[in-house]
Amino acid sequence: MNYRKDTDVYKLYLVTDSGMLPEGTTLFSQVEKAVKAGITLVQIREKDSDTKDFIAEALEVKKLCNEYKVPLIINDRIDVALAIGADGVHVGQDDMPIPMVRDLVGPDMIIGWSVGKTSEVQQLAEWGPDYVDYIGIGTLFPTETKKNSKKVPMGPQGAIRILDALQEYKADWCRTVGIGGLHAPNIPRVLYQCTSSDGKRALDGISLVSDIMASPTADVATKRLLEFLDDTTYSYLGDLNLQSNDEPTSHDFHDVLAQVAKNRPLVQHVTNKVHQNFGANVTLALGASPIMSEIESEVGELCRIPNAALLLNTGSVAPLSMLKTAVAAYNEVTRPIVFDPVGYSATTTRRDLNDALLSYGQYACIKGNSGEILGLAGLNSSSMKGVDATSTASDAELIQSATRIVAYRYKTIAVCTGETDYICDGTVGGRRFISTGSGIGPDDLDMYYVQDGHIPMMGDITASGCSLGSTIASLVGGLGPDGSVFNAVVAAIVLYKSAGRLAADGCDGSGSFHVRLIDNLYKLTRVNNPDTWSAVLKKI
Ligand SMILES: Cc1nc(C(=O)O)sc1CCOP(=O)(O)O
Ligand SMILES: C=C1C=NC(C(F)(F)F)=NC1=N
Numbered sequence: 050m051n052y053r054k055d056t057d058v059y060k061l062y063l064v065t066d067s068g069m070l071p072e073g074t075t076l077f078s079q080v081e082k083a084v085k086a087g088i089t090l091v092q093i094r095e096k097d098s099d100t101k102d103f104i105a106e107a108l109e110v111k112k113l114c115n116e117y118k119v120p121l122i123i124n125d126r127i128d129v130a131l132a133i134g135a136d137g138v139h140v141g142q143d144d145m146p147i148p149m150v151r152d153l154v155g156p157d158m159i160i161g162w163s164v165g166k167t168s169e170v171q172q173l174a175e176w177g178p179d180y181v182d183y184i185g186i187g188t189l190f191p192t193e194t195k196k197n198s199k200k201v202p203m204g205p206q207g208a209i210r211i212l213d214a215l216q217e218y219k220a221d222w223c224r225t226v227g228i229g230g231l232h233a234p235n236i237p238r239v240l241y242q243c244t245s246s247d248g249k250r251a252l253d254g255i256s257l258v259s260d261i262m263a264s265p266t267a268d269v270a271t272k273r274l275l276e277f278l279d280d281t282t283y284s285y286l287g288d289l290n291l292q293s294n295d296e297p298t299s300h301d302f303h304d305v306l307a308q309v310a311k312n313r314p315l316v317q318h319v320t321n322k323v324h325q326n327f328g329a330n331v332t333l334a335l336g337a338s339p340i341m342s343e344i345e346s347e348v349g350e351l352c353r354i355p356n357a358a359l360l361l362n363t364g365s366v367a368p369l370s371m372l373k374t375a376v377a378a379y380n381e382v383t384r385p386i387v388f389d390p391v392g393y394s395a396t397t398t399r400r401d402l403n404d405a406l407l408s409y410g411q412y413a414c415i416k417g418n419s420g421e422i423l424g425l426a427g428l429n430s431s432s433m434k435g436v437d438a439t440s441t442a443s444d445a446e447l448i449q450s451a452t453r454i455v456a457y458r459y460k461t462i463a464v465c466t467g468e469t470d471y472i473c474d475g476t477v478g479g480r481r482f483i484s485t486g487s488g489i490g491p492d493d494l495d496m497y498y499v500q501d502g503h504i505p506m507m508g509d510i511t512a513s514g515c516s517l518g519s520t521i522a523s524l525v526g527g528l529g530p531d532g533s534v535f536n537a538v539v540a541a542i543v544l545y546k547s548a549g550r551l552a553a554d555g556c557d558g559s560g561s562f563h564v565r566l567i568d569n570l571y572k573l574t575r576v577n578n579p580d581t582w583s584a585v586l587k588k589i
């Protein structure tokens with residue numbers, strides 16, 4: 050049977066490991082359960098077996114796979130693959146070079162390659178379609194399974210870079226699976242975020258070891274994973290509406306505020322010390338209920354309070370483990386998280402912290418200033434190479450494309466704040482994909498801006514940007530079922546800028562501006578007549 054041209058075998062790819070078998074199971078019994086439950090591809094990966102045992106085991110599994118018409122791949126051991134008539138081989142970067150492998154195994158066997166760098170994609174593209182048939186993109190997350198792996202987890206963003214490279218080098222014959230630390234909590238997010246920037250390619254499947262091999266119920270684990278793969282939406286915000294079609298109106302803003310007043314959302318702030326007091330007062334002025342808590346053990350209770358929302362501002366000094374726990378908790382109960390990557394590219398420490406959090410969670414909104422958004426999009430001067438740094442694009446155009454890129458790559462509502470605030474919705478309605486993407490790229494996304502003249506005083510007070518985060522979290526958190534997340538984010542920005550304008554006109558200095566900003570948020574919220582708001586919303 051020649052599976053080489055089969056492209057739908059990569060959906061759920063089991064890689065075996067006999068070092069983690071639960072009591073009373075064998076490698077064969079685990080594989081048998083998984084194959085019967087619908088696994089689409091099997092790889093025997095035995096780093097420590099003697100050849101004789103390896104061959105005996107592989108022959109037994111081959112017989113099973115033949116019966117269920119599931120292709121069998123052998124990891125690394127070309128000789129064993131040939132000896133047992135396997136359907137393919139998988140080799141890593143440090144194993145036999147690909148051209149040699151193809152010469153040995155002939156034209157009918159599948160060849161898989163472990164890939165973690167775009168230079169490796171360039172290489173496979175140069176070899177052309179007769180060599181590498183699929184790649185394992187990894188390691189996505191930390192894994193205990195691959196011993197002493199020197200690989201730094203690349204996260205969904207790393208996988209996007211590999212998918213983009215496949216498109217760039219036109220390796221359209223090459224299939225892809227993600228691998229490394231894949232489990233129920235992160236698989237939907239990986240399938241949701243990992244699409245190429247031209248929208249034409251997504252992962253063809255996922256590959257895992259411990260989720261099945263270490264499971265006492267390998268059939269149940271397999272069936273659950275298949276359900277995940279067959280679902281087409283990632284409902285990380287429960288019953289909230291992720292479709293942003295029409296341009297939000299003042300009627301929509303009125304509706305958002307009415308829901309805040311009715312639902313009085315709890316907004317948990319994990320934020321920097323300077324922002325805590327002001328953020329709490331802004332949240333109260335909006336009719337929402339703030340809690341400033343960084344206690345890891347209570348986040349599980351807080352996120353379950355009705356209409357809870359999390360504002361994660363990484364200026365906070367809370368330990369990374371607490372931040373990860375908070376993100377996982379709010380994602381688990383599908384409650385919104387607003388992420389403010391403070392000082393994203395200012396220091397390596399901050400960049401690593403922000404990148405880690407961004408790869409561990411799904412965010413309703415990512416809000417930053419232009420430096421942070423440009424950094425996130427990889428468009429800031431430090432990451433721009435050579436001639437690009439003096440690109441002719443105006444600052445506004447650069448900021449808009451950065452906002453689009455952040456919205457697209459993180460599948461979030463990206464907000465870039467400044468004198469003009471830019472908003473771009475990259476959620477594609479929560480739809481997630483296998484093999485082909487949404488067909489939408491960053492440039493196809495809607496982009497809006499909000500303006501209300503020059504308010505220099507905004508920059509003269511602490512935590513004005515951070516407190517826009519409090520405002521967004523309050524309005525999104527207050528939404529009732531089917532509430533529009535996009536409308537709530539836009540409402541927050543128009544409201545906040547309008548209050549800033551009123552606060553600036555007539556203040557005596559930054560002190561009274563501070564107080565007047567809260568006063569005007571308080572008044573505009575309670576009057577709730579957005580037709581009077583001065584800030585202008587425009588679709589670009
Ligand atoms: C076999 C393998 N290859 C990886 C790579 O990054 O190339 S990670 C990995 C182990 C994946 O095991 P688990 O699903 O238990 O995390
Ligand atoms: C190291 C590996 C990386 N990826 C894969 C696969 F997922 F199958 F592509 N298998 C491996 N053995």
Ligand SMILES: [Mg+2]
Nearest residue numbers: 391418514515
């Ligand atoms: Mg900020």
